[in-house]
Amino acid sequence: MLGISEFFVALVAFLLLVQFLKLQWVGRRLPPGPTPFPFIGNLWLLGFKLHPETLEKLAQIHGNIFTLWLGQSPVIVLHGFQAVKDGLTTNPEDVSGRPTTPFFNEKACEKGIIMTSGHTWKQQRRFGLMTLRNLGLGKKSLEHRIQEEACHLVEYLMSERGQPLDPSVSFSQALSNVICAVVLGHRFSADDETFQQLLKANACLLTFSGTLSDRLYNTFPWIMDHLPGPHKKVLFYHGFLSCFAKEEIRRHEESGVPDEPQDFIDFYLGQMVKCKDDPTSTFDEGNLIQAVLDLFMAGTESTATTLRWALISLVHHPDVQEKVQKELDAVLGPSQLICYEDRKNLPYTHAVIHEIQRYNCIAPIGVPRQCVKDTTLLGLPVPKDTVILPNICSVLSDPEQWETPRQFNPTHFLDKEGNFMSREAFLPFSAGHRVCLGERLARTELFIIFTNLLRAFTFRLPEGVTEINTERILGGLLQPHHYKICAVPR
Numbered sequence: 001m002l003g004i005s006e007f008f009v010a011l012v013a014f015l016l017l018v019q020f021l022k023l024q025w026v027g028r029r030l031p032p033g034p035t036p037f038p039f040i041g042n043l044w045l046l047g048f049k050l051h052p053e054t055l056e057k058l059a060q061i062h063g064n065i066f067t068l069w070l071g072q073s074p075v076i077v078l079h080g081f082q083a084v085k086d087g088l089t090t091n092p093e094d095v096s097g098r099p100t101t102p103f104f105n106e107k108a109c110e111k112g113i114i115m116t117s118g119h120t121w122k123q124q125r126r127f128g129l130m131t132l133r134n135l136g137l138g139k140k141s142l143e144h145r146i147q148e149e150a151c152h153l154v155e156y157l158m159s160e161r162g163q164p165l166d167p168s169v170s171f172s173q174a175l176s177n178v179i180c181a182v183v184l185g186h187r188f189s190a191d192d193e194t195f196q197q198l199l200k201a202n203a204c205l206l207t208f209s210g211t212l213s214d215r216l217y218n219t220f221p222w223i224m225d226h227l228p229g230p231h232k233k234v235l236f237y238h239g240f241l242s243c244f245a246k247e248e249i250r251r252h253e254e255s256g257v258p259d260e261p262q263d264f265i266d267f268y269l270g271q272m273v274k275c276k277d278d279p280t281s282t283f284d285e286g287n288l289i290q291a292v293l294d295l296f297m298a299g300t301e302s303t304a305t306t307l308r309w310a311l312i313s314l315v316h317h318p319d320v321q322e323k324v325q326k327e328l329d330a331v332l333g334p335s336q337l338i339c340y341e342d343r344k345n346l347p348y349t350h351a352v353i354h355e356i357q358r359y360n361c362i363a364p365i366g367v368p369r370q371c372v373k374d375t376t377l378l379g380l381p382v383p384k385d386t387v388i389l390p391n392i393c394s395v396l397s398d399p400e401q402w403e404t405p406r407q408f409n410p411t412h413f414l415d416k417e418g419n420f421m422s423r424e425a426f427l428p429f430s431a432g433h434r435v436c437l438g439e440r441l442a443r444t445e446l447f448i449i450f451t452n453l454l455r456a457f458t459f460r461l462p463e464g465v466t467e468i469n470t471e472r473i474l475g476g477l478l479q480p481h482h483y484k485i486c487a488v489p490r
Helices: 004-027 052-062 081-089 102-108 118-134 140-159 168-183 193-208 212-219 230-255 264-274 285-298 301-316 318-331 340-345 347-359 392-396 439-456
Strands: 065-070 073-079 375-377 380-382 387-391 457-460 472-474 478-480 485-489
Touching: 052 065, 052 073, 052 387, 052 392, 073 081, 081 387, 081 392, 118 264, 118 285, 140 168, 140 439, 168 193, 168 264, 168 285, 168 301, 168 439, 193 230, 193 285, 193 301, 212 230, 230 264, 230 285, 264 285, 301 318, 301 347, 301 439, 301 457, 301 478, 318 347, 318 439, 318 457, 340 347, 340 439, 347 392, 347 439, 387 392, 439 457, 439 485
Parallel strands: 073 387
Antiparallel strands: 065 073, 375 380, 457 485, 472 478
């Protein structure tokens, strides 16, 4: 007769076998991939991280579409330009959903723009695009706000007189203030305590995504809820951001003029009034709060991180920096306000900005998609609710699309005559129905801030420093390590 210990060993072995067979049974309807372990899937193989280099190695073994198991949940990875393009654009409506994970549910509760699907997402996204246009997206009024922040940034760097500094905080402040002006109707001073807390909260939420703690929470939420760790700090900061948004909404309700909306919150409150008797409306305070958080989080650190990588690329390629400055000097007057339209007369500068985004891919898989119905991807059947991970980094370094994919080479975006040339495989903002809502805003910010910086400064390493750590920190974005640099006035 079995003793208690033998019984439990046999029970565990039986459960592991059942789980293994279950994964094999479900996996038979999915693209091939590495064999999953019971309960933890392929997390052991990934080191509990979705690192681009690991995904590339798996693609070399299993092909450009393969299945990974994150715990007990299968996800399909699309690798390379053709797979990502076809997977996201052939049947874009079929892959327009967002997966619901325990941690996303805890934070967003299926509200807002980024993490919603179906009717809610369509209403919120359509309204978001329309409101950004009403607030000046693609027009001089919004460009003026970006130019204002670029001037503040240049003034701050000038005050440092070429001494070594960490640009990360000043970049985040500048980009955050653009979003604050659009969403809240006002900007913050750099030393405002609430503003500092907002930046800290935003950075915390972004760096947590994709980390080991994030994976563990989504795999074992019933355990992690009772354990201390980074996830508790993230939930605290999300609560702080929600409270901040509520206070801003109250302020707008008390002081706003309904017929004269000035910012995103004003427009949204007006839409709530218009739709109050519509049973199909999703315009309510919960969605407004999360939409404010979505715009603030998505519109700050992504562009700030790109600018941080930009300076690294410039100090590593001083010839490129010098050529950009010569073009700026030849085309623009010393006191001329730089507009997004100027990119047409600055082909080399425009190409360098694109190459910075290509070479320094900051969003390896973007935000995951989910199939809203049974569909096919690259000719393979994929069941409803399957999660899709488009490997954006693999698109931007696809050797079939780029002449020198592993080198920083602005000529990727120039034709033989030196004119700017767009490339189909340039997809840093993803593709399909869920392409980045703020793509036009981010492009405008990058161009105006980058050109203002290069016209005013030459960026160099501090004396005695010979290189910057280019190892990427994996989180919600691929960020560089903190570094110091000298902004030498020209």
